[in-house]
Amino acid sequence: MTGQLFDVVLVANRGEIARRIIRTLRGLGIRSVAVYSEADRGAVHVREADVAVCVGPAAPAESYLRIDAIVAAARDTGAQAIHPGYGFLSENAAFARACAAAGIVFIGPGAEALEIMGDKIRSKNHVAAAGVPTVAGVSEPGLDDDALVAAAAGMDYPLLLKPSAGGGGKGMHVVCTPGELPEALATARRVAAAAFGDDTLLIERLVERPRHIEVQVLADAHGTVIHLGERECSLQRRHQKVVEEAPSPTLDPAGRARMGEAACRVARSVGYTGAGTVEFLVPADRPETFWFMEMNTRLQVEHPVTELVTGVDLVEQQVRVAAGQPLGLAQEDVVLTGHAVEARLYAEDPARGFLPTAGTVLALQEPSGPGIRVDSSLAEGLAVGSAYDPMLAKIVAWGAAREQALDRLDLALADTVVLGVGTNTEYLRALINDAAVRAGDMDTTLIERRLPELVFTAPDETHYAAAAVFLQRRRPADRPRSEDQGPWSRPDGWRATGRARPAVVLAHWLEEPRRTVVDGSVRLTPLPGRPHAHLLEANGTSRVVHLAAAPAGDSVWVGEDGFAVELAVLSREQQLERALAALERTAGTAAPELHSPMPGTVVAVPAATGERVAEGQTVVVVEAMKMEHRLTAPTAGTVDVLVRQGEQVKLHQLLARVAPDVPHATGAAQDTGAAPAGAAQDTGAAPAGPAPSADPTAEEQSA
Structure with missing residues (x-):
């Protein structure tokens, strides 16, 4: 098929990226087909697609990674093309070939480009031959652990261990001493084999405190290759991006042109078509110097910031190029206007070492307003499990200048409410308000250096009080009739010592349980049109909080300005169990x-x-x-x-x-x-x- 757009496109992904692709397909008048696992039966992307097909159980290897099931779903629904999104099969050359064999267009580059750039060892050697600078290291295929240890003996530590077949930081390890290398190799091989089906590793000299800058490229099948400027992706934790922005605050127009041309050279060297990203390491003190790191042969998570500053819909360009159309713009047509910043909202708990969280979304409020874009997989009632990536949404802000974009993003994060699942919202606000971040003085180790200084909010007395009042109001309607058999069971009933003052015992994981009395000192007023928002008045002040109770009534969530906490509701039996456990721990x-x-x-x-x-x-x-x-x-x-x-x-x-x-x-x-x-x-x-x-x-x- 050349020139004419597709009638039906299958989206071989899930979550927010599936929704984002479906949005563009709908704008182009193309019917969309969603695929989903049994765990995602109630997911939003399933509801938004024109057609949805279940491809297997929850485990990715049995659903989203099953090439046969995805291709069969495309054939059965009449899809002429498949958009892989990112992750899963997006950089899988075997998948691209399976699509071609079935007469289905793979919306991405050719299999050869996928194979070369999908292998870090091969890609590094390939671009070096094309004259693009690379980081020094050991990049030979087929080396076992002993050979890698021997090769590392001649290198200066620290080193960076990387899976050759992987991307996005998974399986990467910083090795500071020779004694750490054997265990790091074993762990990296296990992770690489499980995630990518290939445990080949390479070692690079660790570039300490670099900036991570990537360039967005677009190429068609008619010989046109252009770049759409760069993205600054230096704010990372353990090699995983957290906040991205465009353009980079460190590059001038001349540096942008040099890096952009190098990225285009990489794309031309493999006959690239579609949208791709070439990633570079840049010394923080020498922005004119850069080294090739890898090429992502797919759409990137952070593509919205490029779209906001260029006005180019990258998914639309991918679809048009895959249909055989030439790019509708030349390099001189690309103009960067303003600044955009994106923050990744994860299901994780920064206060507990960023451990993954899970649960059911009880309350949801996503921000809006001038310059705000939200790409999200969230919906009230959605169950967030542990089978998939922890990213829930991307909150993006555009401004005429960088400071305005950061200010808008901060307000947007403050307006983001997710109750029922722990998120990193408060941490994101702290990060984008860091003095170094505001000054644009960033590198990939900044987060690790700042983490020990971060102090996360603990619930105060008014949060406990708000939760207690909220629960007390719900209890009369929620209590089964069998529990209300007489006046003595009424929490606010008359007693010989006077009217009873209802109390709720709540527990937060950072503190001992608290007995909170509902005595009228705190007023909680629901806000019209905002189902979970309440005006909280206490101690002469007022503020807006969000509240939601778990269906079983065993916990209540309180959220405010990006902070959210779950307070467990303890029964008398649970209080007794805790007291006894505490006593037992003091002896023997x-x-x-x-x-x-x-x-x-x-x-x-x-x-x-x-x-x-x-x-x-x-x-x-x-x-x-x-x-x-x-x-x-x-x-x-x-x-x-x-x-x-x-x-x-x-x-x-x-x-x-x-x-x-x-x-x-x-x-x-x-x-x-x-x-x-x-x-x-x-x-x-x-x-x-x-x-x-x-x-x-x-x-x-x-x-």
């Missing part, structure tokens, strides 16, 4: 326990029951939302492992115990990832305090 000895910091899958069990382990030795590895977490022994001793590889585990589930070599105070278990009294395991609240033994070793794929 006990084996420190390792509890799962999140729901997930056991992907490795390096230690066996009865084995003696050293302090800090990995005992169990749990994966959730494309992140691995190592549970390590808090003390030397004999381990008792209670789970098997491949087993699904729940939040707080006991995974292993370590019997110490010497008598060990039971209270120390609180520092090992064990769930102490106050963790409220029966209420769904998060465990008390961060768990040092849960070590995130790999980030999610940029998908």
Whole structure:
């Protein structure tokens, strides 16, 4: 097919990117086909598509990564083309070939470009031959661990270990000393094999404190290759982008032209077609210098900032190029206007080491207004699990100048309300208001340097009071009739000592349970037209808070200005259990326990029951939302492992115990990832305090 646009396009992805592609298809008058796993049956992209097809169970390998199922869905629905989005099959050459064999257009580059640029070793050697500078390192295929260790012996540490077949930071490890290299190699190979089906690794000299700048390219099948400027992606945590912006505050027009031409040279060298991104490392103190890092042969998560400053719909261009049409613009037509910044909203808890979170969205308010764009997968009632990427939405702001864009983004994040699932909203606000970020003085290590200084909000007395009043109002309607059998059961009924003052016992994972009395000192007024918003008046002040209760009534969420917290509602039995557990922990000895910091899958069990382990030795590895977490022994001793590889585990589930070599105070278990009294395991609240033994070793794929 050449020239004429498609009638039907299948979107081989999920979540916010599927919705974003469907939006452009609808604007072009093209019918859309969504695919979904059984876990995504109620997802928003399924509802918005013209047709939806279930392709398998929740596990990606059995649904979104099944080439045969995706191609069959396209054939059965009459789709002439498939848009892969990003992640999953978007950079899979076998998928592109399967589409071609079925007579279906793959909306992306050719298989050869996918193969060359999808392999970091091959791509690095390829672009070096094309005259593009690369980072020094070991990039030879087929090297085993011993060969890599031997090659690293001649290099200066720190080093960066990278899967050759991967992207988006997954499986990448900074190795600071030779002693760390063997375990890092084993972990990286496991992650690479699971995520990409290829455990080939390469080693590069770590460029310390670089800027990460990428260039958006567009190319058609008629020989035209242009770039649409650059994006600054230096704000990263563990090699995973958090905030992106366009243009970069460090490049001048001459530097932009040089980097743009290098990116176009990379694209031409592989006969690229469609939209792609060439990523560079730039020394923070020498912006005129840059090294090729990789090429992403797909749409990027952060593409909205480029669209906002150029006015170009990148998905539309992808569709038109795939249909055989020439690009409708030349390099001189590309003009960057204003500034745009994007923040990624994740299901994670920054206060607990960025552990993944899960739950059901009880309340949702997404921002709007001048210059604001939201690409989101969220909806009230949506269940957020641990099977997929933790990114929930992207909040994007445009402004005439960078400062205005940042100010608008800050206000947009303050207006973002997600109750029922923990998010990183408060952390994003702190990040974009950091003095260095505001000054444009950024590098890829800035977040790690700033994290120890961050202080996250804890719920104050008025948050507890608001939750108590909110719950007290709900209880008469929610209580079963069998519970209301007489005047003594009424919480506000008359007593010989005077009218009873209703009280609610609430618990937050950072604090001891609190008994909150509903005594009229706090007024809570629902705001018309905003189902979950209330005017909270207390201590002579007023502010707007958002409230939502879990369906079972065992917790209530309170949100305000980007901050949100879950407060567990404790019954008398749960209060007694906590009190007894606290008493038991003060006497005798006990084996420190390792509890799962999140729901997930056991992907490795390096230690066996009865084995003696050293302090800090990995005992169990749990994966959730494309992140691995190592549970390590808090003390030397004999381990008792209670789970098997491949087993699904729940939040707080006991995974292993370590019997110490010497008598060990039971209270120390609180520092090992064990769930102490106050963790409220029966209420769904998060465990008390961060768990040092849960070590995130790999980030999610940029998908």
